[in-house]
Amino acid sequence: MRPSFPLLAFSTLATLPNTYAQSDITDPTKRAELALSALQIWYNAATGLWDTTGWWNSANVLTMIGNLAKADPNNGQLVDLTKRIFANTIVQAPAMNPQQGIEDQSRTQSFNEQSNGTFTLFNGTRTGYTKVIDENGDYVTVYPKGWGQMTGEYIDVKSLPIFQSQGTSQATEDADPDDWLDGFYDDDLWWALGWINAFDVTGNSDYLDLAEGIFEGVTKAWPTNCSGGGIWWSIDKNYANAIANELFLSTAAHLANRADNKTFYVDWAKRELDWFLGTGMINDRGLINDGLDPQCRNNNRTTWSYNQGVILGGLVELNKASPNSSYLSLAARIAKAAIDELSDDDGVIHDECEPNCGGDGNQFKGIFARNLQLLHQAAPDALYVTTIQTNADSIWENDRDGGNRLSVDWAGPFVPPANASTHSSAMDALVAAITVK
Known part of the structure; x- marks a missing residue:
């Protein structure tokens, strides 16, 4: 475990030049680059995370910036900045893990389902970091007191690392x-x-090795008490939900296309998918509910946008690793059902928590847009293009303030204040629009 990093220092690291006439921009790449400049005001080089948002959210910001670099690979300044962010975050962020090491500690297991249906997590070893699903079905994350406020000598x-040579093994090889x-x-x-x-x-294999190690740690969560498969949401082993299992599928499938032990990861991905399809979490409308109740039945909770998205990327990657026409057919059915149900009359995607989605729900829609773009790459469809472009255009025209900060309601009007979560989520749609123009 890394020691705590003894400083709080905010860095508005060098960003891309803000040179475009902003109100008239229609080019998706220029829009995304301007939005990146606004996003990086929140990047804290000392912590390796983005201020105003949470631990898991910053992982999604990292992914989005990587996707922007992949969408515009000839922009040397952008690619260099992205590599430096990776190198810095891998060194600095572990000290900010809100509950580092808990998975190796002894733990108690308990479950409380109140009369109103609220799930609450309990564990005697907790640091103060926890997640609950409230009476409205919304996810609420609570961080330890003082989290994100590092103190100590300057x-x-x-x-x-962000100011050193980008992408060096010195910054990555010791990742645990x-x-x-x-x-x-x-x-x-x-x-x-x-x-x-x-x-x-x-191309730095240290990053891939780290991802493999994380995945191996998560395999210990298999199986749940539902049909002998799936992973739990947390070490408390009291809730089997869609997002954790979709992420398990997607991570295994991504690794199958990159790591040496392809068969190992394909097997995990297929085992997860077989279990997932047998749970009933996909409802009769073709949408994915939040998870399973204590009797291992679909709990009919919210069909969050990210639950309709993560599985798309997982199925695309699994189809690459082990082609089967049913994977992309299933992805298409889920994507089209989600677009139909989650879009307003103008084609803009919404989650039902808007405009008060909190630190978790603010991130969800961008994850859907990101994975819809992956599906379009694998199985092009005009509906996906229209959806991505419609949402990207609406964000830029209706959900942006004078500083190019992006908020939660993509249809507008702008809901103040924006933060790194709302902004990076909206950027996922802007980045997706680059590759479908």
Whole structure:
């Protein structure tokens, strides 16, 4: 485990030039680059995370920036910045893990389902980091007191990896998978996917090794008490939900196309998919509900946008690793059902929590857009193009303030204040639009 990093230092690291006439921009790449400049005001080089948002959210920001670099690979300044962010975050962020090491500690298991249906997690070893599903079905994350507020003697931020040579093994080779585990398996796997993307951009196998190690740690969560398969949401082993299992599928499938032990990862992905399809979490409308109740039945909770998205990327990657026409057919059915149900009359995607989605729900829609773009790459469809472009255009025209900050309601009007979560989520749609223009 890494020691706590003794400083709080905010760095508005060098960003891309803000040179475009912003109100008239229609080019998707220029829009995304301007939005990146606004996003990086929140990047804290000392922590390796983005201020105003949470631990797992920062993994998604990392992934989105990697996707932007992949969408515009000839922009040397952008690619260099992206590599430096990877190199800095892999060193600095572990000290910010809100519950580092808990998966190796002794733990108690308990479950409380109140009369109103609220799921609450309990564990005697907790640091103060927890997640609950409230009476409205919304996810609420609570961080330890003082999390994100590092104190101590000043250290020049120019000494941090982001200011050194980009992508060096010195910044990555000592990465320890245990540093990224926090007792919530969805968090763990968001980081695994982020580091897989870092490998794609840099070719540095240290990032891939880290992702493999994180995935191996999460395999210990298999199986649940439902039909002998699936992974739990957390070490408390009291809830089997869609997002953790979709991420397990997606991470395994991504690794199958990159790591040496392809058969191992294909097997895990197929086992997960077979179990998932047998749970009934996909309802009769073709949408995925939040998870299973204590009797292992579909709990009919919210059909969040990210639950309709993550599985798309997983199925695309599994089809690459082990082609089967049923994978892309299933992905298409889920994607089209989601677009139909989650879009307003103008084609803009919404989650039902808007405009008060909190730190978790703010991130969800971008994850759907990101994975819809992956599906379109594998199985092009005019509906996907229209959806991505419609949402990207609406974000830029209706959900942006004078500083190019992006908020939660993509249809507008702008809901203040924006933060790194709302902004990066909206950027996922902007980035997706680059490749479908």
